[in-house]
Amino acid sequence: MLKARVFLWFLTIEILLLIILYLHSHFMVGLRQREVYGKRQLVRELTLTDLALFTEARYTRHLSQADMFTPFQDFPSSLDHFPAGSIVEPSYRKHTGE
Amino acid sequence: MRRRSTLVLFALVVFLLSAVVGYAAEALQPSTKDKCPVCGMIVHSSPQWVAQIIFRDGSYAMFDGPKDMLKYYHNMPRYNKNKTQADISDIYVTEYYTAKPVKAQEITFVIGSDVMGPMGREYVPVSDNKVKTFMVDHKGGRSMKFADIKAEDLSEENAPTHHMKDH
Amino acid sequence: MIKHYRILEYALSSLLRRKYKNLALFLIYTLIVGVLSSVMFLTHSLKSEALKVFIDAPELIVQRLSGGRHELIPLGYADLIESIPGVATVQPRYWGYYYDPNTGGNYTIMARTTSAELDLITGTMPQEGQCAVGKGVAQARQLDINDIMFFTLGSEQKLMLKVVGIFTANSSILTNDLVIMDKNDLLRFFALDKDKATDLMVKVNNEMEINTITNKIKRTLPDTRPITRSEILRTYENVFNWRGGMALVMFCGTLLAFFIFAWDKATGLSAEERQEIGILKAIGWETSDVLTLKFWEAMVISLSSFLSGVILGYVHVFYFGGTIFDPFLKGWSILLPPFDPIPYIDIYQVVVIFFLTVVPYLASTIIPSWKAAIADPDTIMR
Numbered sequence: 217m218l219k220a221r222v223f224l225w226f227l228t229i230e231i232l233l234l235i236i237l238y239l240h241s242h243f244m245v246g247l248r249q250r251e252v253y254g255k256r257q258l259v260r261e262l263t264l265t266d267l268a269l270f271t272e273a274r275y276t277r278h279l280s281q282a283d284m285f286t287p288f289q290d291f292p293s294s295l296d297h298f299p300a301g302s303i304v305e306p307s308y309r310k311h312t313g314e
Numbered sequence: 315m316r317r318r319s320t321l322v323l324f325a326l327v328v329f330l331l332s333a334v335v336g337y338a339a340e341a342l343q344p345s346t347k348d349k350c351p352v353c354g355m356i357v358h359s360s361p362q363w364v365a366q367i368i369f370r371d372g373s374y375a376m377f378d379g380p381k382d383m384l385k386y387y388h389n390m391p392r393y394n395k396n397k398t399q400a401d402i403s404d405i406y407v408t409e410y411y412t413a414k415p416v417k418a419q420e421i422t423f424v425i426g427s428d429v430m431g432p433m434g435r436e437y438v439p440v441s442d443n444k445v446k447t448f449m450v451d452h453k454g455g456r457s458m459k460f461a462d463i464k465a466e467d468l469s470e471e472n473a474p475t476h477h478m479k480d481h
Numbered sequence: 482m483i484k485h486y487r488i489l490e491y492a493l494s495s496l497l498r499r500k501y502k503n504l505a506l507f508l509i510y511t512l513i514v515g516v517l518s519s520v521m522f523l524t525h526s527l528k529s530e531a532l533k534v535f536i537d538a539p540e541l542i543v544q545r546l547s548g549g550r551h552e553l554i555p556l557g558y559a560d561l562i563e564s565i566p567g568v569a570t571v572q573p574r575y576w577g578y579y580y581d582p583n584t585g586g587n588y589t590i591m592a593r594t595t596s597a598e599l600d601l602i603t604g605t606m607p608q609e610g611q612c613a614v615g616k617g618v619a620q621a622r623q624l625d626i627n628d629i630m631f632f633t634l635g636s637e638q639k640l641m642l643k644v645v646g647i648f649t650a651n652s653s654i655l656t657n658d659l660v661i662m663d664k665n666d667l668l669r670f671f672a673l674d675k676d677k678a679t680d681l682m683v684k685v686n687n688e689m690e691i692n693t694i695t696n697k698i699k700r701t702l703p704d705t706r707p708i709t710r711s712e713i714l715r716t717y718e719n720v721f722n723w724r725g726g727m728a729l730v731m732f733c734g735t736l737l738a739f740f741i742f743a744w745d746k747a748t749g750l751s752a753e754e755r756q757e758i759g760i761l762k763a764i765g766w767e768t769s770d771v772l773t774l775k776f777w778e779a780m781v782i783s784l785s786s787f788l789s790g791v792i793l794g795y796v797h798v799f800y801f802g803g804t805i806f807d808p809f810l811k812g813w814s815i816l817l818p819p820f821d822p823i824p825y826i827d828i829y830q831v832v833v834i835f836f837l838t839v840v841p842y843l844a845s846t847i848i849p850s851w852k853a854a855i856a857d858p859d860t861i862m863r
Contacts, residue, residue: 219493220486223781230788237795241824244799248823251651252533254600258648258655260537261595263574263682265713267531268615268657271587272814274578277658278589279720280713281542281551281680362687411567413686429689444566451693 341406341415342366344376351375351393352382353433360432365407365439366415369397379431380407380423380439381468388465405460407439410448416441418460424448426455437463485773492777495757507786509742514790514838515797516735516805521830522798522822523806527654528721529825534655535713540691541683542574542708543698553677558702562683565697567690573678575667579632579660584621586815590671592664601656604646609663613646617657617816630660632670640670653818683707739838743845750849758850762858771854772847779846783839790838791831799824 258264266278275282344364348357357364357376365383368374375394377383383405386393405418410429422445423437429452430436440448445457496503543562545554559571575592593606604626607613612630614622624630624644632640648656668675683698685691695707750758761771797803802820811817 217486217490219497220490223489223493223785226785227788230785230792233792234788237792238826241795241799241826244824251601252530252823255530255534255652255655256537257597257599258601258652259534261597261599262591262656262659262661263539263572263594264655265535265538265542265708267527267654267717268589268617268659268816268818269654269810270814271589271658271816276814277578277587280716281544281708362689410687411690412569447566451697 341404342368342374342376348376350378350382352377352385355432362408362410362413363431363436364415365418366405367402368404368406369401370403371401379433380418380437381431381433381435383407383418384437384463385468388463388468410438410440411444412441422457422459423463424452424454424457427452485777488770488773489777489781492774492781495774496778496781503782506782507789510782510786510838510842511789511793513735513739513742514787514834515793517732517834517838518791518794518831519797519803519805520732520735521834522794522824522826523803523820524721525827525830526798526822526825528717530654530823531717531721532714535710535717538710538713539682540685540688540710541695541698543681543683543702544706544708545680545702545704546706547704552704553673554680554705556676556678558705559681561701562681562698565694565701567686567694569684569686572682572684574680574682575664575673576679577667577671581621582633584815586618586621586658588618588658588660588816590660590662590667592667593661601649601652602646603649604644607642607645607662609665610642611645612642612660612662612666613648614644614661615648615656615659616650616653617818618660619644619647621816634670638670638672640666642666650819651821654820657818658816736837740841743841746842746845750853754850755853758853759858762854768851768854772851775847775850775854776843779843783842787835787839791834795824798822 265280268277270276344357344361344366346356346358349355350357355378357378360378363379365377365380366374367377367383367387375383375386377386387399387402387405390398406415407418407421408414409416409421416439418439420441421439422442424440424445425435425437427436427438427448429438431438438448438452438454440457445454448454449457543554543558545552545558554573556573559573562568563571572594574594577590579588579590580586581588596606599606602613604613614624614630618624622630624647626644626647628644630642630644632642642662646661648659667673683694685694691709691711695709698705698707758771761774762768766774797805798820799822802822807817
């Protein structure tokens with residue numbers, strides 16, 4: 217029954233590892249709470265509206281400030297002009313109807 | 315001579331009284347623990363609706379909306395046996411447009427509007443000069459001053475809907 | 482229980498008989514789960530962070546549109562907006578983009594809006610003639626505090642600013658490409674009109690009134706477009722939603738690959754495997770025993786690969802900053818902030834990955850075996 221025992225040990229270790237990682241994530245979230253406050257302060261004081269993720273085009277740098285028809289704002293075929301444009305959805309806006 | 319001393323005494327009484335009245339004139343910040351004595355909800359989570367009654371002895375009651383404050387005010391024996399309306403020093407509600415506390419007597423309450431508080435339809439506190447704007451923007455039904463609100467108005471839950479029809 | 486244990490032992494022996502094939506299977510499976518869980522971990526943690534951070538974003542931004550394009554907004558609009566009941570303050574924002582020919586990077590230039598002390602900056606906020614830059618800009622231009630940064634537009638417009646602050650690395654996701662400077666420097670460099678701003682930031686007292694104010698602004702100033710904070714939050718909720726956008730692209734490919742792989746397994750049992758089932762039946766194994774065996778065989782592979790894959794994904798994203806995704810995310814941008822995501826975990830997503838990978842694999846192993854096991858041993862072995 218050696219193989220079964222080895223396998224079960226392997227599984228147990230993996231599960232333990234996952235539990236440790238989960239606890240680690242909780243611990244890190246708590247530990248980096250100050251950082252979140254710092255970032256909120258940055259957002260508030262610098263009046264930021266977007267993450268600095270994709271700097272290649274206006275509408276990918278400021279996703280929330282781009283308008284609904286932005287993909288066409290440079291020229292008609294620029295829909296997928298920038299690589300990031302293919303992994304970012306156009307910003308969703310509610311139609312108030314009023 | 316005698317008349318003068320009465321005057322002095324009177325002045326003193328007025329001074330002391332005003333000091334007592336002035337004691338709790340400041341509105342309080344709701345803490346995370348304050349619960350509405352009428353519905354039991356935590357007040358803290360909707361700061362733009364908070365209403366409060368401050369008693370002369372410095373104790374207070376926080377409400378999650380003006381409606382619950384009015385219910386409490388008009389039925390004190392039910393919610394707080396130790397106090398009567400006479401013990402109240404100040405009543406504050408949060409004005410809709412400024413989100414700042416204002417004395418309930420200095421403001422107009424609008425019912426039947428489409429603005430919902432944490433407990434549904436509300437007596438929305440609006441400062442007098444903005445009542446017209448509010449009525450138009452939020453389909454307000456009727457406006458009234460604090461003193462005009464009767465206990466009967468509060469007992470019938472659907473009163474605001476009724477007024478909506480008039481509008 | 483003992484029976485299951487014995488069958489497990491047998492299953493392991495039979496898996497070991499085809500060592501290399503099963504090892505390869507385990508590795509591929511682990512890799513697929515690893516990529517899937519990396520995508521989920523990364524997008525979820527970025528989304529959670531964006532939603533937590535942009536709670537403090539401006540309640541309302543008012544842009545002016547002209548001919549369908551963003552246009553500078555006259556400062557006179559601010560007074561009109563300020564007179565709307567419920568508006569606390571209106572503050573102009575000045576910002577723009579600067580393409581840096583030396584490094585090929587795009588920077589976001591913003592005018593300083595505050596004099597408050599910030600936690601996530603080394604140095605200070607800039608006064609006139611000074612600037613504060615993000616870590617990405619500092620690295621691209623090899624700048625340090627007290628260095629001079631040059632900006633040029635054509636030959637006429639030049640600007641020389643002393644770097645007095647660098648935003649810390651852990652704020653990169655917000656500040657990587659930022660250059661903060663004084664309003665007067667920005668106006669002079671971009672040659673903007675003194676009575677115009679990029680957009681207006683509106684503070685609202687009561688958040689319940691935001692929509693009414695938005696509608697009033699649209700009505701009184703038809704050439705403007707107000708953007709509310711909830712729209713900003715919703716944008717980020719959608720961008721990092723694992724069912725759409727960024728995640729879906731990476732997600733779909735991997736998932737399809739997995740389904741092809743599972744389908745391939747499901748449609749054909751090898752002759753060898755059929756024969757094994759036949760022999761087991763012939764020596765007296767019940768159909769249920771054969772199925773238990775197949776169940777354990779599939780379970781050994783899928784469970785261990787699933788667990789390893791999730792661990793791999795976690796380590797990849799939260800220890801190595803999701804390096805595999807860099808080329809996807811970077812696109813043409815020069816400045817990509819280094820990812821150091823805060824590990825916000827959604828257990829629900831791990832469960833979803835479990836059901837998307839382990840369950841189809843189990844089904845695709847057991848069903849064909851079941852078909853073989855209910856047939857007459859004689860026919861199978863022939």
